[in-house]
Structure formats: structure tokens, C-alpha cells
Amino acid sequence: MAQGISSRHLGTRRAHNGDLTARETCKAGFSEEDYTALISENILEGEKLLKVSFSSCLGTKGTQYETNSVDFKVRADGTVFATRELRIPSEQVAFTVTAWDGQTAKRWDAVVRLLVAQPSSARPAHKKGKPSAGLDASQPPNDTLLPWPQHQNANGLRRQKRDWVIPPINVPENSRGPFPQQLVRIRSDKDNDIPIRYSITGVGADQPPMEVFSIDSMSGRMYVTRPMDREDRASYHLRAHAVDMNGNKVENPIDLYIYVIDMNDNRPEFVNQVYNGSVDEGSKPGTYVMTVTANDADDSTTANGMVRYRIVTQTPQSPSQNMFTINSETGDIVTVAAGLDREKVQQYTVIVQATDMEGNLNYGLSNTATAIISVTDVNDNPPEFTTSTYAGEVPENQVEVVVANLTVMDRDQPHSPNWNAFYRIISGDPSGHFSIRTDPVTNEGMVTVVKAVDYELNRAFMLTVMVSNQAPLASGIQMSFQSTAGVTISVVDINEAPYFPSNHKLIRLEEGVPTGTVLTTFSAVDPDRFMQQAVRYSKLSDPANWLHINATNGQITTAAVLDRESLYIKNNVYEATFLAADNGIPPASGTGTLQIYLIDINDNAPELLPKEAQICEKPSLNAINITAADADVDPNIGPYVFELPFAPAAVRKNWTITRLNGDYAQLSLRILYLEAGMYDVPIIVTDSGNPPLSNTSVIKVKVCPCDENGDCTTVGAVAAAGLGTSAIVAILICVVILLTMVLLFVVWMKRREKERHTKQLLIDPEDDVRDNILKYDEEGGGEEDQDYDLSQLQQPESMEHVLSKAPGVRRVDERPVGAEPQYPVRPVVPHPGDIGDFITEGLRAADNDPTAPPYDSLLVFDYEGSGSTAGSVSSLNSSSSEDQDYDYLNDWGPRFKKLADIDNCHPKLHPSPRCLWSGRIQRPKKPQPEPASIPENPAMSPPPLATGFPKDPVRGPAPENRTHP
Known part of the structure; x- marks a missing residue:
């Protein structure tokens, strides 16, 4: 890219009218009458060219600018810019800028001249001012030095206004160095008088990316420190500063514009690698198909970014090898030949190549993409x-x-x-x-x-x-x-079902026609004219079974009397369905419905309503409204005639009927008083039919005493129910008797409960021997607390062993593993003052209690080892069973009779422990000595005598856990 493709103003020439002070009067208008700027030959759209200065003495608000050129405009701040991309072929362009104040409507004009910059060797020498340092032959070629024009005022005083400018700087991208590479030298003409220090600011200097450009603060030479990439950043805007050694500003800051010159270092890139398009079969040449697009990251205003397209190959090449062509600049693919036929070729694959450098295959870079063109179907083949x-x-x-x-x-x-x-x-x-x-x-x-x-x-x-x-x-x-x-x-042809031409046939006749009457002929038609078939009839639905149909001709007769008041009649119509079937193969059948409309005759007598009523015993209070109901319809119903029969005579004597209208009448008392009660009043009701029918109906009338409102009282209601005074008294007596019986039963139950409670109090609760452990009058014989650990009784006699045994919990329902403890042998014969007296008193108390039941249930004992140190207690006071006489057991009371029969033992004859536990024995009531203090460890107390027993020949071995029955 040639230097100067983008321009910035290189300088301006301003006319001065002398020094103005703050005391001078403000004068509205442009600061210059003629503005001049140095520009490059090519101008970009929106590029800033220069800035005009205008003052309305009222502020810039409301000032508007306009030009007489469509290529240049002025912004509100006075900046002049290009409205489109321009190329200036001549040496200068001039146009007028007009400023006008919207408040005063005044206008001011100024001329703007744009001079096209020439190469440095072709620049003319300045005629005014001191010679420019830029012409110094001793400066390097990249140094740019500009003179500063001088002006005179009216008083002949010369005031030199020093401004410094610098042209745009162009840097090629991808430079290989060496770096830093000098770009330009900036210098102020004041450096002859005082030392000046230079610096730059902006993006690329002191703002990211940092230190792309640098400047020698003393000489003003500016350098680039690294290779540039135009696709990363195309331009930089820096500001150069000049200050003295004390940091005081010597010159106003100036703008530096650095442009990166593009190199052809990027291939064209297609937006898509595969493009899909379609075209109708049979399309004419020149039909648009699709557009392919490739973008080049290089400068599109130069050949580096100018892409051209071409078709490389086409597959298949049928019916021609060039069925499509492409616009080299736009990438539009169109048909170029006729003969597209989907039935022969449904799809084409076209390889498209994009090359920059305006399609120069020798110098440009290329890339390819695939275009798939589908031939779409049109209706060119009729079915x-x-x-x-x-x-x-x-x-x-x-x-x-x-x-x-x-x-x-x-x-x-x-x-x-x-x-x-x-x-x-x-x-x-x-x-x-x-x-x-x-x-x-x-x-x-x-x-x-x-x-x-x-x-x-x-x-x-x-x-x-x-x-x-x-x-x-x-x-x-x-x-x-x-x-x-x-x-x-x-x-x-198929066998079709017969059908009734007049389906839902309707006939009308009076009810009550006799049985066997012919009503109609309900015949069907067989549509099979070419088949000789017979049709037979039958009933399909006859709810009341009133009709009969002839199977061959369909004649319908009555099988019973037709009654219009029957439940089978709906809206005076009786409906029956008949079936007609042929003898085809297979047979076919059809149905027909016959509707019989029954005309009413007077065959139902009226019924009196209501059937029951009540009336006060005094006729002046109220009367009974009566009417009639007739199952017939008009004219065989009302008006009705209500009358009382002549027999019995009491009816007409006590009652009277008053006619209200054709449907209602009133029944009332004829006499002044009638005893309360229920009365059957017969009434004859006659309808208006031809001939009329009568019916004698009975209405049950309840006569009762009434209050002033005409309502029956309670007494009257009871009396009217048919209960006399004697019946009411009898009912009350029965109620009193029932209550008395209930009361006596309750008193008897209370007394019995009290007696039972008294008998229970006679028995000492302590006499109940159904305990886990017996209590003996021996000190140290055991605790009254029955919930102690029985495992302590199974320990050895050695106290040292007991004291040294580790604490813990042991099951009482299993045999100890170690040696069984041996306890001292107790005397075989108990003290006669203890056990003998105890047993005797217990037997006496049991004999004197006839209501106490025997306690002979099976007892459960705690297991205390296989042997007992106490020996056998069954031999107390006897050495053999032959020395004892058990006949006196027959003298026991009813309480121990059952126990004696089972166990055959007596407490007076040296009883064994088994006999002691077989019945309810009362201990003697005598003063008991204070029990010995129980040691903290239950194992240290001597075991009680009655906590375990030897094996019994009848009950077996003693259980391990003895429980209360």
C-alpha cells in the first residue's frame, strides 16, 4: 500500500488580526477567513481533515454548520470530515463552510482549501519566516521538520506563532527489522533557544499494547519496536509532547497517526466449506442457482484483499461439462447451458476456487470450496x-x-x-x-x-x-x-332382509275390545325379486302379551282385553314389535313396530280422597275438604257428585256434605258435638261419564278436642287413637311394676356384693401362701423381699470365694457350671412349737371357711441344684409311712376335700414340704421376732428352708422358677 492512502491534516494556516486581550470586545465569526490543510491523495469515509473554529460570543450552543460540497461535512464541534471515500486527482480542493446562529439567524462564511501532499523532495521552500529545520541536509531522511509562519499586526509588531505538525506515518506489516526501527523525527524550532524533551502518549505507547512505539526524548526520533500486523490493528493514534527541562509546555501537543501498510499474507476463506443450492430441471441458461462467498483478511481496497472466483471442476459432466458458470467478483453461480433433467442427473458437485490479488494465479493466494447443486423436480411427467x-x-x-x-x-x-x-x-x-x-x-x-x-x-x-x-x-x-x-x-346379489313398508304403523281404537278382534294386517316386503322366498311373521316384543300375529299373512288380532289404564300404556299408546323372516340361505329378517292408540271409555269409578282426616269435635271450628281421583280421562271424569248414603242412619245424622265445585266438596259435622274417636264415614262418589259410574268410599275421620286454633290436643289425640281411660291406667300400672322390679334387682345385687366383700375381709391377705418364698419364724431365714437374686443361693459356702467373685449378672434358669454349694444340714424334725402349731391353726381356719375354693393348682419352684443340704422333709415326725393313720382326712372341710383326694397328706402327721404347698394353710398369728438385718450381699444370708424341694414322685423334679398360680 502506497504511503498516504489515509490522510490527516498536516497543518493549517491561520490569519491573525493582532493580539487580543481579555479586555477586547468579543467579535462573532470564524477565527480564520481561509483554512488550509494538507491531505493525502486518498481519503477514507469519515476521515477527519481539519477543525474550524467559530465563536458566536454566546457560546457554541445553537451554532450549526453546512458546506456547499456534498463530499464534506462539518460536525457540531467544527470538525471537517469526508462523507465518502474520495480520491483527489488535482493538487487542491476548495469549498465554503457556513456557520449560522439559530437564535439570531446570522450567517458567517469561511473558505477551506485542501492541498494534496507531495513527496518531500518536491516540496517548495517557504517564503516567509525563518528557514525550516526540516530542510537541514544534516537531518536523516526520516526526519520531518516544518517551519513556523510569522505574521505582522497593524502596529508593525511581529508576533511569531509557533505550531508543529507531522505527516501521517506508514509502517509496513510483517517487517523483519532490525528493531527498534526508526520511523520519523519530530522537532520544534525552539530547540535552538532552549533544550527540549519529547514524549509520546496513546495506544501503543503508554497504553496497551504497551511500548509498541518509543521516542528519543532528546532528539525526537520515534521508533517501532516490533513487527506490526495490520489484521490485528490497522492504525494507531498517538500524541507528541514537547516540554523544557523543567517540564513546562513548550509546544501544544500534536496528533500522530500511524498506519500499518497491508501485505498479502492471508488467503481467502470461504464462509462455508460446503454450499447447498438447487435449480429446477429444465431451467433456461442464466438461471440463478446460489452465491458463494470468501473473505480475505487483507486490505480490501488493495489487490491483497480483492478476491476473484472461478469454477475448477463439475461432476458429472452431463449433459455438458460446463453446465454452470460463476461471477468472478460476486460469486453468483448461474446456469450456462440447457438440458437439466432430474430424471437423468439429480445432483451436481462443483468445486469453486477463490484467489486474491484480483485472481492472479501467479501471485495470489487461493482456497477452494464445494458447491452441491440439486436439480429439483418439476411436473414434467404426467401419470x-x-x-x-x-x-x-x-x-x-x-x-x-x-x-x-x-x-x-x-x-x-x-x-x-x-x-x-x-x-x-x-x-x-x-x-x-x-x-x-x-x-x-x-x-x-x-x-x-x-x-x-x-x-x-x-x-x-x-x-x-x-x-x-x-x-x-x-x-x-x-x-x-x-x-x-x-x-x-x-x-x-345377496339375500336381503324383508322390510315393513309402513314401519311404526299407528292404528286407533277404543279400549276394552274383546279377545280375538282383528286389529290390522302388518305385512312385510321381500326386496329379493329374483328369489322365490316365503316370509313368516312372529312377535318380537309384546310387553302385555295382548296381541297375536298370523305367521303367514301378518294379520294381528287381540289375545286379551286392551286396557288404556295399564302400566304398559305410555301416553295412551301401546307399542309392539314384530319380526318378518324369509327362508333364504342364510335367512334374513326385518322388524316392524306397531303402535296402538287406545281411546278411553268410562270403565273406572272415581276414588274418594283423602282416605283419612281429622276434625274437631265442635263443628264450628273446621271441616274436611274432599275430592276424587279417576283413572279415566276427560270426559269420563269430573265434575263429581258427592253424597252420603241413607244407611246407616247415623251417617246423615252426624255428617253433612257441602259442594264447593265440580271437583271438591266439604265434609263437616251436622250435630253440635261428637265424642272424640275414630269414625268410618261412607261417601258415594259419581263421575260424569257415559254412562256414569259410582263408588262408595270410606274415609276415616278422627274426631278430637281442639284448642282455639283448631288443632287437636294431646289428650284428644290419645283418645282418638282408640285408647280409653282404663287402657291408659293399665299401661301406667305396668310401667310402675317394671320400674319396681328393676329397683329390687339392683338392691339385691348391691347386697350380694357387700356380703362377698365382707367374706373376703375375713381372710388375712398375709395368709395367702401362693408366694415364691415361704416366711418362717426363723431369724435369718430369708427376706420378705421376694425379688432378690436366687443365683446367690447357688454359691459355695466359702465366704472368701463369695467376696472375691467378680460382680455380674447370672441367669437363674440354668444350672451352675461349677461345683454345687454345700449348705449345713438342718434338723430333720422341725420344732414342734413352730411348724406344728402353724399347720394346726391353718387347718382350723380352712375348715371353718366353707366358701373358700381349694388351691390345688400346679406350682412352679425355683431350681436350686440337684441336691439339698436339708435332706428330705417328708419324714418329719415319722420314720415310715406304715406308722401313720390317714383315715381322719375324711373329716377335712370342703375346702381341703379335693386336696386330700389328690395328695393324700395331712399336716398333723409330720407333713412333707409338698403337702405344705398343696393347699391353703394359715400361719399362726403370734408375735413375730424382729427379723435379722439383711446384709448388703444376699449371698451371705443363709438360704430359706422352703426355697427348694427334692424330687417328688408324683409331680416330678421341682421346677426352676416357681410362680404364683
Whole structure:
């Protein structure tokens, strides 16, 4: 890219009217009458060229700018920019800028001149001011030095305004160095007077990316420090600063624009590697197909980014090897030859190449993509029947039956509107018995019966059908003569059911006709005219069984009397259904309904309503409204006549009837008072039929005393119920007797409960020996606490062993593993003052208690080892069973009688422990000594005598856990 493709103003020439001070009066207008800027030959759209300065003395608000050129505009801040991309062929361009104030409507004009920059060697020398340092031959070629113009004011005083400018800087991308590489030198003409230090700021200097550019602070030479990439960043905007050694500003900051020059280092890249397009078959040459697009990251304004397209290959090359062409600049692919036929070639594959450098294959970079072009189908092939005639048959009276399948052939794309067949019947079916539906899978036409056919009317049909497509044929394509075919359909005769021509036949007659009366003839017709068949009749539904039908001719007669008031009558109509069947194979039958409308006759006498009523015993209070109900209908119902019979005479004596209207009358008392009670009052009711019918009905009237409102009182209600005073008294006496019996029963139960409680108090609760452990009058014989650990009784006698045994829990229902403890042998014969007296007193108390039941239940004992240190207690006071006499056991009371029969033991004859536990024995009540203190360890106490017993020959070994029964 040539230097200067993007321009920035290189400088401006301003006219001065002398030094203005703050005390001078503000003058509205442009700061210059003529603005000049140096630009490059090529200008980009929106590029800033220069800035004009305008003051309205009222602020910039409301100031608007306009130009007389369509290529340049002025922003609100005075910046002049290009409205489009321009190339300036001449040396300068001039146009007018107008500023106008929206508040005062005044206008001011200024001229803007844009000078095209020339190469440095061609620049003319300045005529005014001191010679520019930029012309110093001692400066390097990249140094740029500009002179500063001088002006004179009206007083002849010279004021030199020093501004410094620098042209755009162009840097080629991908430079190989060496780095840092000098770009340009900036310098102020004040450096002859004072030392100046230079610096740059902006993106690429002190802003990321950092230190891309650097400057020598003393000489003003600016460098690039690394290779540039235009695709990463195309330009940089820096500001150069000049200050003295004390940091004071010497010159105003100036803008530096650095442009990266593009190199052809990027290949064109297609947006897609595969493009899909389509074109109709038979399209004319020049038909648009698709567009392929490739983008080049290089500068599109140069040849590096200008891409051109071409087609490399086409597959298949049929019917021509060049069926398509491509626009080299836009990438549009169009047809170039005729002959596209989907039925021959359905798809083309085209390889497209994109090359930059305006398509120069020698210098440019290239890339390829694939374009797949599908040839779309058009309806250029009409459907054709595979045969000219088709045949089928259909049974009569059937619908939704397919009678024939029509097959067609279509070379267009299957399952598309160009292929889908549409069938229609042209002739042969004026009544619309048939329709043709299309099978969506096979595209066949299915001739279907939609309206039943009758063999007796049409024995065959000759149809003419035509087939077409859903889509119309393409232009220039004619329908084939093979798109029409004939279909012959034969109708098969079947046995049809007879039918009643006058179905739901209605006849009218009076009710009550005698049995055997002929009502009508209900006959059916057999539609099978070509079959000689007989029809027979039968009843299908006759709810009341009133009718009879002749099986051969359908004549209907009555089998019972028809009653209009029957429950089978609905709205005066009786309905019966009959069946007519032929003798075909298989037989067929049809049904018919006969409706009989029955005309009412006066065959029902009226009934009196209500059946029951009540009235006060005084006739002045109220009366009873009566009416009648008749099962007949008008005119065989009301008006009714109500009257009282002459017999019995008491009826007319006590009662009277007053007629209200044709349907209602009033029954009231004729006498002044009638005793309360129930009365049957007969009343004769007569209707208005021809002839009239009468009926004597009885109404039950309850006569009762009433209050002032005419309502029956309670006493009256009871009396009216038929209960006299004596009956009421009898009922009350019965109630009192029942209550007395209940009270006596309750008192008896309370007394019995009290006696039972008194007897229980006579028995000392401590005398109940059904305990786990017996209590003896021995110190140290055991604890009264019966829940101690029995395992302590199974320990050895050695106290040292007991004291040294580790604490723990031991089961009491299993035998100890170690040696069984040996306890001192107790005396075999107990002290006579203890056990003997105890047993004697217990027996005496038991004998004197006739209500106490025997306690002979099976007892359970704790297991205390296989042996006992106490020896056998069964030999107390005896050495052998022969020395004892047990006959006196017969003198025991009823309480121990059962126990004596079972155990055969007596407490006076040196009882064994088993006998002691077999019955309820009362301990003697005498002062007991204070029990010995129980040691903390139960194992240290001597075991009680009655905690275990030897094996008994009757009950077996003593159980391990003895429980209370």
C-alpha cells in the first residue's frame, strides 16, 4: 500500500488580526477567513481533515454548520470530515463552510482549501519566516521538520506563532527489522533557544499494547519496536509532547497517526466449506442457482484483499461439462447451458476456487470450496395408467368396500406433489355410489363403495376414470392419453332382509275390545325379486302379551282385553314389535313396530280422597275438604257428585256434605258435638261419564278436642287413637311394676356384693401362701423381699470365694457350671412349737371357711441344684409311712376335700414340704421376732428352708422358677 492512502491534516494556516486581550470586545465569526490543510491523495469515509473554529460570543450552543460540497461535512464541534471515500486527482480542493446562529439567524462564511501532499523532495521552500529545520541536509531522511509562519499586526509588531505538525506515518506489516526501527523525527524550532524533551502518549505507547512505539526524548526520533500486523490493528493514534527541562509546555501537543501498510499474507476463506443450492430441471441458461462467498483478511481496497472466483471442476459432466458458470467478483453461480433433467442427473458437485490479488494465479493466494447443486423436480411427467381397463365386484348393500385397485406410473420425484396421484370418475356413476382414494404409500387408486348398490336396480357399473397430479403440469407438457382408463364393477346379489313398508304403523281404537278382534294386517316386503322366498311373521316384543300375529299373512288380532289404564300404556299408546323372516340361505329378517292408540271409555269409578282426616269435635271450628281421583280421562271424569248414603242412619245424622265445585266438596259435622274417636264415614262418589259410574268410599275421620286454633290436643289425640281411660291406667300400672322390679334387682345385687366383700375381709391377705418364698419364724431365714437374686443361693459356702467373685449378672434358669454349694444340714424334725402349731391353726381356719375354693393348682419352684443340704422333709415326725393313720382326712372341710383326694397328706402327721404347698394353710398369728438385718450381699444370708424341694414322685423334679398360680 502506497504511503498516504489515509490522510490527516498536516497543518493549517491561520490569519491573525493582532493580539487580543481579555479586555477586547468579543467579535462573532470564524477565527480564520481561509483554512488550509494538507491531505493525502486518498481519503477514507469519515476521515477527519481539519477543525474550524467559530465563536458566536454566546457560546457554541445553537451554532450549526453546512458546506456547499456534498463530499464534506462539518460536525457540531467544527470538525471537517469526508462523507465518502474520495480520491483527489488535482493538487487542491476548495469549498465554503457556513456557520449560522439559530437564535439570531446570522450567517458567517469561511473558505477551506485542501492541498494534496507531495513527496518531500518536491516540496517548495517557504517564503516567509525563518528557514525550516526540516530542510537541514544534516537531518536523516526520516526526519520531518516544518517551519513556523510569522505574521505582522497593524502596529508593525511581529508576533511569531509557533505550531508543529507531522505527516501521517506508514509502517509496513510483517517487517523483519532490525528493531527498534526508526520511523520519523519530530522537532520544534525552539530547540535552538532552549533544550527540549519529547514524549509520546496513546495506544501503543503508554497504553496497551504497551511500548509498541518509543521516542528519543532528546532528539525526537520515534521508533517501532516490533513487527506490526495490520489484521490485528490497522492504525494507531498517538500524541507528541514537547516540554523544557523543567517540564513546562513548550509546544501544544500534536496528533500522530500511524498506519500499518497491508501485505498479502492471508488467503481467502470461504464462509462455508460446503454450499447447498438447487435449480429446477429444465431451467433456461442464466438461471440463478446460489452465491458463494470468501473473505480475505487483507486490505480490501488493495489487490491483497480483492478476491476473484472461478469454477475448477463439475461432476458429472452431463449433459455438458460446463453446465454452470460463476461471477468472478460476486460469486453468483448461474446456469450456462440447457438440458437439466432430474430424471437423468439429480445432483451436481462443483468445486469453486477463490484467489486474491484480483485472481492472479501467479501471485495470489487461493482456497477452494464445494458447491452441491440439486436439480429439483418439476411436473414434467404426467401419470399414466399401467393398463387401460380394470375390473372388480361388490356385494350389494355394503359400503366402505374397496372393489378395485388402479395402478399408475409417474417418473417424477416420489412422494412429492408432482408424483402424488389424484383420481376422479368422469362417467358411469351418476348416483355417486363410488369414490377413488389414493394410497399414500403406493400411489394406487382404491375404488371404494360409498353408497350401497342394489342388485335389483343395477347389476353392473362401467366407470371411466382419469388420473392427474396434485401439482399442475409444467409449461408445455400435455396430458397423456394413458391417463384415462375404464373400470367394470359387477354387483353380487345377496339375500336381503324383508322390510315393513309402513314401519311404526299407528292404528286407533277404543279400549276394552274383546279377545280375538282383528286389529290390522302388518305385512312385510321381500326386496329379493329374483328369489322365490316365503316370509313368516312372529312377535318380537309384546310387553302385555295382548296381541297375536298370523305367521303367514301378518294379520294381528287381540289375545286379551286392551286396557288404556295399564302400566304398559305410555301416553295412551301401546307399542309392539314384530319380526318378518324369509327362508333364504342364510335367512334374513326385518322388524316392524306397531303402535296402538287406545281411546278411553268410562270403565273406572272415581276414588274418594283423602282416605283419612281429622276434625274437631265442635263443628264450628273446621271441616274436611274432599275430592276424587279417576283413572279415566276427560270426559269420563269430573265434575263429581258427592253424597252420603241413607244407611246407616247415623251417617246423615252426624255428617253433612257441602259442594264447593265440580271437583271438591266439604265434609263437616251436622250435630253440635261428637265424642272424640275414630269414625268410618261412607261417601258415594259419581263421575260424569257415559254412562256414569259410582263408588262408595270410606274415609276415616278422627274426631278430637281442639284448642282455639283448631288443632287437636294431646289428650284428644290419645283418645282418638282408640285408647280409653282404663287402657291408659293399665299401661301406667305396668310401667310402675317394671320400674319396681328393676329397683329390687339392683338392691339385691348391691347386697350380694357387700356380703362377698365382707367374706373376703375375713381372710388375712398375709395368709395367702401362693408366694415364691415361704416366711418362717426363723431369724435369718430369708427376706420378705421376694425379688432378690436366687443365683446367690447357688454359691459355695466359702465366704472368701463369695467376696472375691467378680460382680455380674447370672441367669437363674440354668444350672451352675461349677461345683454345687454345700449348705449345713438342718434338723430333720422341725420344732414342734413352730411348724406344728402353724399347720394346726391353718387347718382350723380352712375348715371353718366353707366358701373358700381349694388351691390345688400346679406350682412352679425355683431350681436350686440337684441336691439339698436339708435332706428330705417328708419324714418329719415319722420314720415310715406304715406308722401313720390317714383315715381322719375324711373329716377335712370342703375346702381341703379335693386336696386330700389328690395328695393324700395331712399336716398333723409330720407333713412333707409338698403337702405344705398343696393347699391353703394359715400361719399362726403370734408375735413375730424382729427379723435379722439383711446384709448388703444376699449371698451371705443363709438360704430359706422352703426355697427348694427334692424330687417328688408324683409331680416330678421341682421346677426352676416357681410362680404364683
